[in-house]
Amino acid sequence: MNAPASLAQGLAHGHADLAVTHASRVEMTLPTPGELRRRLPVTPLVAERLHGQRRAIQDIVCGHDDRLLVVVGPCSIHDPLAALEYAHRLAELVPKVSDRLLPVMRVYVEKPRTTVGWKGLAYDPDLDGSGDMARGLHVSRHLMNEIAALGLPVATEVLQPMLAAYLDDLLAWVAIGARTTESQLHRELASGLEAAVGFKNATSGEVGVAVDAIRAAAHPHQHFGLDDQGRPALRETSGNRHAHVVLRGGRHGPNYDSDAVGEARRMLERAGLPARLMVDCSHANARKDHRRQAEVLRDVVTQRLGGETALMGLMLESHLEEGRQELTPGALRHGVSVTDPCLGWRETEALLQETADRLR
Numbered sequence: 559m560n561a562p563a564s565l566a567q568g569l570a571h572g573h574a575d576l577a578v579t580h581a582s583r584v585e586m587t588l589p590t591p592g593e594l595r596r597r598l599p600v601t602p603l604v605a606e607r608l609h610g611q612r613r614a615i616q617d618i619v620c621g622h623d624d625r626l627l628v629v630v631g632p633c634s635i636h637d638p639l640a641a642l643e644y645a646h647r648l649a650e651l652v653p654k655v656s657d658r659l660l661p662v663m664r665v666y667v668e669k670p671r672t673t674v675g676w677k678g679l680a681y682d683p684d685l686d687g688s689g690d691m692a693r694g695l696h697v698s699r700h701l702m703n704e705i706a707a708l709g710l711p712v713a714t715e716v717l718q719p720m721l722a723a724y725l726d727d728l729l730a731w732v733a734i735g736a737r738t739t740e741s742q743l744h745r746e747l748a749s750g751l752e753a754a755v756g757f758k759n760a761t762s763g764e765v766g767v768a769v770d771a772i773r774a775a776a777h778p779h780q781h782f783g784l785d786d787q788g789r790p791a792l793r794e795t796s797g798n799r800h801a802h803v804v805l806r807g808g809r810h811g812p813n814y815d816s817d818a819v820g821e822a823r824r825m826l827e828r829a830g831l832p833a834r835l836m837v838d839c840s841h842a843n844a845r846k847d848h849r850r851q852a853e854v855l856r857d858v859v860t861q862r863l864g865g866e867t868a869l870m871g872l873m874l875e876s877h878l879e880e881g882r883q884e885l886t887p888g889a890l891r892h893g894v895s896v897t898d899p900c901l902g903w904r905e906t907e908a909l910l911q912e913t914a915d916r917l918r
């Protein structure tokens with residue numbers, strides 16, 4: 559009997575104890591982070607390249623490199639082959655824009671949901687609710703490894719703090735999402751990552767929580783965690799100096815225009831933090847309409863050309879084909895997002911080339 563069914567039955571019969579005992583149970587054991595890393599090791603070449611990619615991203619975050627950091631790729635990965643096809647296209651574009659842009663591919667294998675929905679490749683790689691997380695972890699790490707082997711820096715959102723140990727040796731940039739920026743667990747996690755971390759403003763639109771998150775992540779922490787063998791461990795972190803704010807809009811509308819950017823910059827300055835900002839052209843900034851992402855991007859580039867030096871990065875949600883589709887197993891269109899709507903590759907490529915030209 560599955561947990562929700564036993565819970566309902568327990569409650570119906572007044573067996574509160576039974577309901578509580580069965581509300582959660584161990585369904586399968588998972589490999590430890592160490593086991594998965596040994597099964598799917600990072601080659602010395604990828605490890606060395608990743609070191610350089612992290613430094614390059616950090617240089618942009620700190621203002622030592624005036625290129626624009628561009629985190630671009632699918633809202634979520636549901637089809638690893640389509641993601642790899644996307645990665646090949648992006649890798650071909652990189653040399654044409656890398657004098658002005660540093661593209662990093664979104665390889666998002668976990669999705670935070672407003673209520674319920676498919677939670678991502680790591681949770682349910684078969685897209686059918688079977689929840690084969692052991693395979694999900696394997697497929698996710700394997701895909702990131704293949705994309706990194708193409709020479710592309712990999713970005714992801716870390717939602718479940720435990721998952722970082724399975725993937726973080728492949729990550730060049732990490733997001734903490736709008737729904738978790740205020741979480742102490744995620745701030746502790748960020749303080750121990752080598753990669754730069756972007757904290758989104760809250761879904762309400764509040765930016766202050768992301769500013770607080772940067773301060774918390776910059777600090778050393780001691781926190782509960784797991785070691786490589788999956789045993790409970792006290793983890794000590796040294797603090798992450800490359801955490802920054804990502805403006806993604808909020809419940810009351812977008813926050814990418816010059817007033818909103820100026821306000822966020824002043825908030826950072828008042829907190830004694832470097833005024834460095836990334837703008838997410840999607841989500842509430844595009845009011846969930848992928849076609850608006852181009853408008854947001856062009857506005858941000860205009861602000862930058864107009865002298866707004868705080869703007870150091872952009873995020874775009876983009877897949878092989880534009881739009882989105884319902885997750886209907888057996889009837890999926892190739893290269894179309896199953897979560898938020900995305901730009902198609904053709905428009906993404908043209909936009910990135912246009913952006914690089916404008917910044918030249």
Ligand SMILES: O=C[C@H](O)[C@H](O)COP(=O)(O)O
Binds near residue numbers: 633670672673841898
């Ligand atoms: O980027 C993704 C979504 O905006 C986020 O996961 C929330 O999605 P939902 O509102 O469809 O659950």
Ligand SMILES: C=C(OP(=O)(O)O)C(=O)O
Binds near residue numbers: 670715736806
């Ligand atoms: C979930 C995402 O964003 P946000 O946290 O801003 O909603 C995302 O970038 O996929």
